[in-house]
Amino acid sequence: MSNTKNPRPVEAKGKLGVLTPGMGAVASTFVAGVEAVRRGLAKPIGSITQMQTIRLGKRTEHRAPLIRDFVPLAPLADLEFGGWDIFEDNLYEAAKKAAVLEPVLVEALKAELSRVAPMKAVFDQAYVRNLSGPNVKKCATKMDAAESLMRDIETWKRAHGVDRIVMVWCGSTEVFHKPNAVHATVAAFEKGLKENHPDIAPSMIYAYAALKLGVPFANGAPNLSVDTPALLELAATTKTPICGKDFKTGQTLMKTIIAPGLKARMLGLNGWFSTNILGNRDGEVLDDPGSFKTKEESKLSVLDQILQPDLYPDLYKNFFHKVRIDYYPPRGDNKEGWDNIDIAGWLGYPMQIKVNFLCRDSILAAPIVLDLALFSDLAKRAGMHGIQEWLSFYFKSPMHAEGLYPEHDLFIQHMKLKNTLRHMMGETLITHLGLDYYEGEDAE
Numbered sequence: 001m002s003n004t005k006n007p008r009p010v011e012a013k014g015k016l017g018v019l020t021p022g023m024g025a026v027a028s029t030f031v032a033g034v035e036a037v038r039r040g041l042a043k044p045i046g047s048i049t050q051m052q053t054i055r056l057g058k059r060t061e062h063r064a065p066l067i068r069d070f071v072p073l074a075p076l077a078d079l080e081f082g083g084w085d086i087f088e089d090n091l092y093e094a095a096k097k098a099a100v101l102e103p104v105l106v107e108a109l110k111a112e113l114s115r116v117a118p119m120k121a122v123f124d125q126a127y128v129r130n131l132s133g134p135n136v137k138k139c140a141t142k143m144d145a146a147e148s149l150m151r152d153i154e155t156w157k158r159a160h161g162v163d164r165i166v167m168v169w170c171g172s173t174e175v176f177h178k179p180n181a182v183h184a185t186v187a188a189f190e191k192g193l194k195e196n197h198p199d200i201a202p203s204m205i206y207a208y209a210a211l212k213l214g215v216p217f218a219n220g221a222p223n224l225s226v227d228t229p230a231l232l233e234l235a236a237t238t239k240t241p242i243c244g245k246d247f248k249t250g251q252t253l254m255k256t257i258i259a260p261g262l263k264a265r266m267l268g269l270n271g272w273f274s275t276n277i278l279g280n281r282d283g284e285v286l287d288d289p290g291s292f293k294t295k296e297e298s299k300l301s302v303l304d305q306i307l308q309p310d311l312y313p314d315l316y317k318n319f320f321h322k323v324r325i326d327y328y329p330p331r332g333d334n335k336e337g338w339d340n341i342d343i344a345g346w347l348g349y350p351m352q353i354k355v356n357f358l359c360r361d362s363i364l365a366a367p368i369v370l371d372l373a374l375f376s377d378l379a380k381r382a383g384m385h386g387i388q389e390w391l392s393f394y395f396k397s398p399m400h401a402e403g404l405y406p407e408h409d410l411f412i413q414h415m416k417l418k419n420t421l422r423h424m425m426g427e428t429l430i431t432h433l434g435l436d437y438y439e440g441e442d443a444e
């Protein structure tokens, strides 16, 4: 199927501002990485927008341009960075404290990173119990806070000569909440903002401010933020792309790689035990049971959707799934995860897989921030709005339309992402159907 009716994305003209609420380990690693790539000090490994090619047309055509040469993405040279945090550290100081990158690289980028200082945050300790900081706005109501954020965005945009803006939530994980009446409509939400409703989280106030201004919003944490009916309604009204939730990095990335393979081979699953230790500020926040509950919900949902126990009760009914995260300061950002996977083969014979992943959390998350910023901006220029399910690839807990299930299988997500790009540019979608097996048909 080729796309003849959708308009092509308009060209990326001028600078793109990337604003991150939260300027900690992930945000500083992302910005430092882009600066290092711009200066030719390193390669953008892990970034689909920068490194991956896309096959176009039939295999015999040998057309496989880089994605960044195929769709009109903002070039790295045109990115400007800013954000908010409850601490006053600029990104140079934040990168030093996060200790993700080698000091020699951070020092080499000192001038660029020191220039990015946080604006005053909208914060409520009821939502992140283990943190408190001095760089916080004092507003009488949550609506005042939202209006203050909108002024920040407009002022920052003028001051940096930026044409377009995207927002990527890189703030701490907020405590677990289910949506309720105050999140049901824009009218109810705005009334709640004016009346300081306790169920409106800071991340929702950032999302509201972004959407009011038509700024695409991507949510890197598992908290609801933009994933409520009220903010979906606002995204539809202001024609703004949104996506979330929770960057898919270490253990869940591995889960969504391994589980589709087990299912493809019709191997059964009896249990999957996952445990992690990490010692960064994220780990400290997740030490609070409220924030951990949000993360746990996000991590647990993955296997059920991929394995479809309803369709395959003999293989996947009642498998035991447990996820643990423990805060262990000596490890810093260098997380270690262990998975014990109890699987079943022919005639039910049990086998085990052990995975020991020594990963670097923010190193895996940083290229996701870059890709989400560039793809969200592209979506906006292509006239797309609402939930961008084609970006599910990047999330542990992908947002999805009501009544549909989220797609967790990394390989289906990947195909959907690339086919969306092909569709956007009027190219034939790739189905991998080898029609040349049939006499008289062309190879795909």
Ligand SMILES: NC(=O)c1ccc[n+]([C@@H]2O[C@H](COP(=O)([O-])OP(=O)(O)OC[C@H]3O[C@@H](n4cnc5c(N)ncnc54)[C@H](O)[C@@H]3O)[C@@H](O)[C@H]2O)c1
Binding pocket: 021, 022, 023, 024, 025, 026, 027, 084, 085, 086, 087, 098, 121, 122, 123, 124, 128, 131, 133, 169, 170, 171, 172, 173, 174, 202, 203, 220, 221, 222, 246, 247, 248, 249, 250, 280, 281, 282, 360, 361, 362, 364, 365
């Ligand atoms: N690192 C990963 O691989 C990964 C993967 C998935 C999700 N995440 C999520 O991304 C987020 C950032 O992770 P990180 O490792 O950078 O954490 P971090 O603790 O280093 O940084 C988060 C920053 O957000 C700030 N913050 C908290 N509430 C805020 C608010 N209301 N407004 C502005 N700033 C606020 C904190 O002060 C902190 O500096 C976390 O929610 C984490 O769960 C990270």
